[in-house]
Amino acid sequence: MPVNPNLTVIVAAGSPLFRITPVSYHTPNRAYHKKVVNGLGAKNNYHGGRYNHGGVVTVYLADTPNACLAEKMFYFQREVVRRLDALHQPLSPGLPAFSDRFTLWEIRPKNAIPDVCHLTQANATAVGVIPSLMVNPSQDYDHLKDRRTFIQSNGYKGIKAPSSRSVVGGEIVVLFDDQSKNVDLIPYTVEFRLITRPPMAAFGNHMTELLDFNAGEVRFAAGAPAGIAAQGGWTRIPFNH
Amino acid sequence: MTSIPDFFQDESEGALRCQVEWQTKHLALGDGFFAKFLREDTRIFCGWRKDTDALTEAKLNVLRDWWQTVLHLLSFQNFDEEKVRLLLQQVAPTVSKADPSLFAPPWSASSMKDFLESYGPDAIQDVNRWVGSFRFGDPYRPSRKDNACLSTQT
Numbered sequence A: 001m002p003v004n005p006n007l008t009v010i011v012a013a014g015s016p017l018f019r020i021t022p023v024s025y026h027t028p029n030r031a032y033h034k035k036v037v038n039g040l041g042a043k044n045n046y047h048g049g050r051y052n053h054g055g056v057v058t059v060y061l062a063d064t065p066n067a068c069l070a071e072k073m074f075y076f077q078r079e080v081v082r083r084l085d086a087l088h089q090p091l092s093p094g095l096p097a098f099s100d101r102f103t104l105w106e107i108r109p110k111n112a113i114p115d116v117c118h119l120t121q122a123n124a125t126a127v128g129v130i131p132s133l134m135v136n137p138s139q140d141y142d143h144l145k146d147r148r149t150f151i152q153s154n155g156y157k158g159i160k161a162p163s164s165r166s167v168v169g170g171e172i173v174v175l176f177d178d179q180s181k182n183v184d185l186i187p188y189t190v191e192f193r194l195i196t197r198p199p200m201a202a203f204g205n206h207m208t209e210l211l212d213f214n215a216g217e218v219r220f221a222a223g224a225p226a227g228i229a230a231q232g233g234w235t236r237i238p239f240n241h
Numbered sequence B: 001m002t003s004i005p006d007f008f009q010d011e012s013e014g015a016l017r018c019q020v021e022w023q024t025k026h027l028a029l030g031d032g033f034f035a036k037f038l039r040e041d042t043r044i045f046c047g048w049r050k051d052t053d054a055l056t057e058a059k060l061n062v063l064r065d066w067w068q069t070v071l072h073l074l075s076f077q078n079f080d081e082e083k084v085r086l087l088l089q090q091v092a093p094t095v096s097k098a099d100p101s102l103f104a105p106p107w108s109a110s111s112m113k114d115f116l117e118s119y120g121p122d123a124i125q126d127v128n129r130w131v132g133s134f135r136f137g138d139p140y141r142p143s144r145k146d147n148a149c150l151s152t153q154t
Helices: A030-037 A042-043 A065-085 A131-135 A143-155 B013-027 B030-039 B043-048 B057-076 B079-090 B113-134
Strands: A008-011 A017-022 A059-062 A099-109 A113-118 A158-162 A172-174 A183-196 A211-220 A235-237
Touching: A008 A158, A017 A065, A017 A211, A017 B057, A030 A099, A030 A183, A059 A065, A065 A099, A065 A143, A065 A172, A065 A183, A065 A211, A065 A235, A065 B113, A113 A172, A131 A143, A172 B057, B013 B043, B013 B057, B013 B079, B030 B043, B030 B057, B030 B113, B057 B113, B079 B113
Parallel strands: A113 A158
Antiparallel strands: A008 A113, A017 A059, A017 A099, A059 A172, A099 A183, A158 A172, A183 A211, A211 A235
């Protein structure tokens, strides 16, 4: 089955996309920043990702800062909760921190990326994707990994699909090729913290406080991408759980 | 501004030496550890650190793979070097194979450091899988045969 032009979008040259990484990618030498989009993180991750089996180059991006922050907040909170779940283990990795710093990257393609399969509720079934699994936030599904393989084998260069974790819209852009030679990157340092249920406060005591499972907060240290409240205060980031 | 040195993301041989030196200083992983882990003579490894001896490209690639795991561990512990050092050295009690815990590490009855020394490069994937189970995988899912770790293989 060849690429169906009715299902595709083009990721335009210069259009802003976003990704969050550990701060270890934010080196003084900008030449190393390209590693943020080489897709090897997904390839080397045994578990695979939402739209990839392990062992496959995949670059995960979001088309808005809010979608990117919501996606990351979900995974940040999930890891904290899993580590709380493991506290009773004889070799627990210890009490997790309820806040952390990351680098949010604004990523602009130098050249347009064509033939990106645009998955919406209306057209997902054209490539065999079950729409509900695409937007269900509770977990990643084998079905989506399998469909990515199918979509890529038909000649598409990526997938654009709804962010299942963002509550304010936004889409994720999943590219099948290393983009390290095709992007300009701008790094922003961002702090994440978990929060309590109302009355809202920073989550700091797992034995006495109740975690808000649907939101966290972020704060930018010095500068922020357009569309995000700039430095200073904390911004609430709601997400689907 | 950032305080992350360039060698954190550099993959050159010179950067590998800086990474080893950093691990020695910050994580207490010395020449003895690296020699055992790489299945290399300690004198040759020390010589490589001083740039008077050579390691094979395969062993340099093992050091590159291990550094990626170190970056994962640092990120996992919020870049707290002390916590990573403890995580490497903490000895786990024996875990019953009949009653495996969801998050039990594959280095039952030993430490991650001992596990790496014993199993060498093959242990890297097991450490990655353990960290990944908290971050990306689904530890609550019934385990599959092909997920077996070194410590559970017969």
